Amino acid sequence: ESLIHIDDTVVASKQTFLKLHETAHHDMPTHRKMFRFFQDCEKTLDPEISDQFEREANNFARFALFKGNTFAEYAADCAFEIKTPMKLAKKFGASIYASAREFARTNHRACVVYVLEQLEFVDGDGACAVVRRIEPSPRFKAEFGVPTDKVITPDHFLWPVIPIGRKMTRPRSLSIADMNGQAHECVAEAFDTTYNIIILLYPTKALTAKTVIIPPGFQEATAS
Template sequence: MIDDFTKKEIDKISYELLKGSKSFDVFPTPVDQIMNYSNFVIDNNIDLINIEHSFFETLKEKSFKTLQSGLSKIKGIFDRREKTIYIDVSLESNIGKKNFVQLHEIGHGVLNWQNETTLFLDNDETLSPELEEQFEEEANYFASLTLFQQDRFEAEVEKLKLGLSSVIALRQKFGASVHSTFRNYVLSSKNRCALLILTPIKDSKGNSALCTTRNLFYSNPFKNDIGELDLPVDFGFKWSFIRDYKFKKRFSETGEISLNTVYGETLDCSYHFFNNTYNSFVFIFPKGEKNKARTKIHLKNLS
């Protein structure tokens, strides 16, 4: 958990970087512009997923920070000695993820108290916002704060109606992934809402038999007014949003469901469903909950 003092320091560094690179109120967030201002060099032509150990010999680095699980599935590398950031070539097809990884690596470079470590190797584990390893958590916080331009994200949320279409619009506006946008949307929301992220479980034949919980987030108003929901870890076909998933529904804003809270109360909810092939997102809020929209939404695409 990042302490308040460190958060303020990261806030200040992020603000100065956005301001100095003239990136505030430029959409999507100009990550390459921020990169150039930070004086780091980027190399995104390396296949880091299939990287060989000999690659590190070219860096002439004998000690570096990495996961105990080894060098598999690396998405980004920050080499402080060469002031170079390496981004896996596969992320070219996922701009939202690439932007976050790039800013995560910039974070390792500009948070000066991390200078003791000269090389960072990052995969899905270190890039997860739920990771509590100090330097990685700080870099993730910096990346999210910078990508969503600090208070600009909340200002945009206030203009839009409550729901999935707003999340997709914000994702497109800031150049982020659906996952990071949804998480930020719920955690910063002034509405009572929750986000259930599901990952499919494969049976012995490789078919998706059911889904398991990857993450569950609540807005502060939801936790304060309602508490938490009494939900299982795994979900089967009896759940309407699993039927949405099984029937390959991509996008829906018409779901209704009754859920129990941990206090034994029944809560009538609306839910919105989105499946991006990697995860399914179930956005939950009490029936009647809404945010008065001041801006109409025109979605370009759902990819």
């Protein structure tokens, strides 16, 4: 019998992901064999292999938590707004942080999620918010690239979106350039989870984009 030890000070919604992550290490044959081997000796895994195992365990946990493509299918039927991953987080027993990342990662429309640390006030520099994660959708990545922002300061275009003194920021219009330098009207909105600040940004054209989803097993009719 194996026991999974989880820090009970971690938020309950995050504990679910951690349990699934550790389950992956136990249930995936390669992980189980390697960890048992290294537990019985003083050697350690090569850092690159260790990182690979962690990524594989994260993918296992993500797949189990969001039921494969089920989360993406639910999200596609919901409003294209920041409240959607917040609501789906409760439905899937996930944290808003994980749900927001999954919302962007699996979305067929162009959008990007910024995850910021809470605001800091630095002597001489004023306020800022360190960027923890940036999760672009495949379409956003293809059109706009992957943002490389490290910190959001008062002169950053996303600063007005940060909810200061409130939990949420209403959708705000702004403009960003694609990889060809063409400007696009966008909308950004944010939510303060208490632990992080989540920003969802998307071009307004994504609101009118339509996608035809073909069910599995569908075969196009041919003339006889």
